[in-house]
Amino acid sequence: MSKFQESEGYTIIADWMKSKCNTPFSFQSKTWQKYGAGYSGMVVAPTGFGKTFSVFLAVVIDYLNNPNSYQKGMKLLWVSPLRSLAKDLGKAMNEAIDEIGLDWTIEVRNGDTPTKTRRQQEKLMPDVLITTPETLHLLFCQKKNSRFFKHVQCIAVDEWHELLGSKRGVLTELAISRIKSISKNLKIWGITATIGNLEEAGKVLIPYNDLKTVMVTAQEKKKLEIISVLPDEVEILPWAGHLGAKMSDKIVPIIYAHKTTLIFTNTRNQSELWYQIILNAAPDLAGQIAIHHGSIDFQLRNWIEESIVEGSLRAVVCTSSLDLGVDFKPVDCVIQVGSSKGIARFMQRAGRSGHSPYETSKIYFVPTHSLELIEVSALKEAVKQNKIEDREPMVLTFDVLVQFLVSLSVGEGFYEKDAYEVISRTHAFSYMTNDDWNWALQFITVGGNTLKAYEEYHKVEIEDDGLYKVNSRRIAMLHRMNVGVIVSDAMLRVKFMSGGYVGMIEEYFISKLKPNSNFILAGRVLQIVQIKDMTVFVKKSKARKAITPSWLGGRLPLTSYLSQFMRQKLSESLHPGSREKELKFLHPLIAAQEERSHIPKEDEFLVEMINKRDGHHLFMYPFEGRLVNEVIASLIAYRISKIKPLSFTIAMNDYGFELLSDQPIPIDESNVKSILSKENLMNDVIGSINASEMASRKFRDIAVIAGLVVQSQPGNKKNNKSLQSSSGLIFRVLEDYEPQNLLLRQAYTEVFDQQLEEVRLKAAFERIHDSKIILKHADSFTPLSFPIKVDSLRNSLSSEDLGTRIRRMQEEAVRVN
Known part of the structure; x- marks a missing residue:
């Protein structure tokens, strides 16, 4: 037994765990020991194995061993990406310290925290504060805020993989660096699930050379059972959503066979639809099924989460709002409806079931159209090979930098040298030049070169001793109201005339409805x-039909890792292995695709041309996700227009895209390779899209984060249209008069990195360059092309309803073949 294991703190915790018939996992013991030896680090462990207690109890043990090293006030700062996580964590930690007999206070601080509680915290911070990155930055806006963090011994960042790769991750980096400058003995610990780039994730969180670091990886593995729910028959010509309600008869028995089931959809719109579909299929579930997403009132969300923990709900239809580490022990089954779009997301959701160690996580995959069964096969292969996506960290996000500098100025103010040291040692701004830094200072004080004539952009004043400070109460108030990096459309609260809130709805959706219109929210008409x-203001409606709200930012793109496995499984689909039940089930569809056109092998790229009465169709199948496919479609249309000026209608899904023209498309064996060439790629991409318009839309969010455009004001919040108008005007002025403005440059960078996915696009064309191009002429729509065609019909006007048009096209295809 080591000296550490003989320590008083370790003994107390080990005895407490023994009293609960538990023993620490080796990764927990190692974390406790490394923390006691002065290390910072990152814990990597499967869901349900106690990652939280590995870090939380490390601080408790250290306190019990060295009580004189800890001062009154905040000892542990716990940063969590979701509010729903915070409540659950606080409850678990409080139960633990009560049983251990430790006189600590553990409190939550976020947007839902009552004002009275916040004021009490500001007088004396709790021993453990659980908060979000945004709320942490709001604390920096308080007067004399350094006192809150002076004696913090540890910052723990929960679910670091969720924050990494977003601007919320940059907020977290900046906050840690600021607090490290205040608390000299600070230790930093991250808690994460497995991702592809763990080493990089650790260095982004802890880039400090003066800290000893370690990565603690659990050896324990979580068992995962993936069960595909097969439809009664294979639709040879599938289309997105064609299975839909038909699969409800398969879902209801699964719900009844388990104690509590989480049913995941990718969007709030889909969750509302599926809640109604399941209730219609099983009316007896009324009162036993609930719906949970980010637009439902938080008190209702809290009630649902508590009901899951108590085991009083049979099923909850949800979105990513329940993706992360909330400990729902009664949940013994998860259903994923439709594509999860990514390997990590699928595994994260699967981990919600069988949350206790050594329980098997069980997840059912319910396809919304036949081709998604190839994705199940791909997911199984990815899990088998333990392949998970990377999370790429963001760098040089100057909008976040500007917001942070103003936050410091609203609070205590800052001196240039001190702030530069805090900021430049983060990973996000380690590449920042002196010119970049000087631009940021000039921007917050006079609005930069172009906007210096406007008083509203002179936010920060430089006092005689060199202190940068916001002295205007109005500027300080507006800044506090707009701290954060999540920019959404104006949200309206939905309230019953009789009192009581239902949730939130986006302004752009509700503006299209008239009084007496019916819509669905939180499962209610x-x-x-x-x-x-x-x-x-609303009242309950007895209407049988109502509009399901749509929220902006709906569709997720397929990740590159999952795309790669899908191409592999498609190439194997003609001769599936004995255990490939999904591919075997799909054989009639696969055989029809091979008969009418071709099944592309891994080293092949399929191009289909189909001439119909409505025009000339060109289909290509990069399998690179909706966003990249859209860029490739625009690029190919641009290159074809150089051969012959044509107008195209473009449609796409995650697998491929369609170009439709009323004239013959000049592609044949002699030029198809050059049209798909990797040469001059990015120049042609820029020529094929309106990069300025895309950057202008990106600039909208950047302008809000940087404070150029104020979204929230007392009693008012600008909607999307108003924000775009205000930011668009500034964008055009900067393009004309200050093209080197860093926020302007950032907008173009984000377009290339996030919308055009430049790295993935170049890799796709490298792969196509090395592939054999297969050009096929088909007489009618093929199983691969049909779903893309149907997607294009959704956006076209016709006197026929969509279902009738689809049936007519399917019948015509059968006749032709």
């Missing part, structure tokens, strides 16, 4: 009575 200020 509601009728609009009136819209006043930022509130939609």
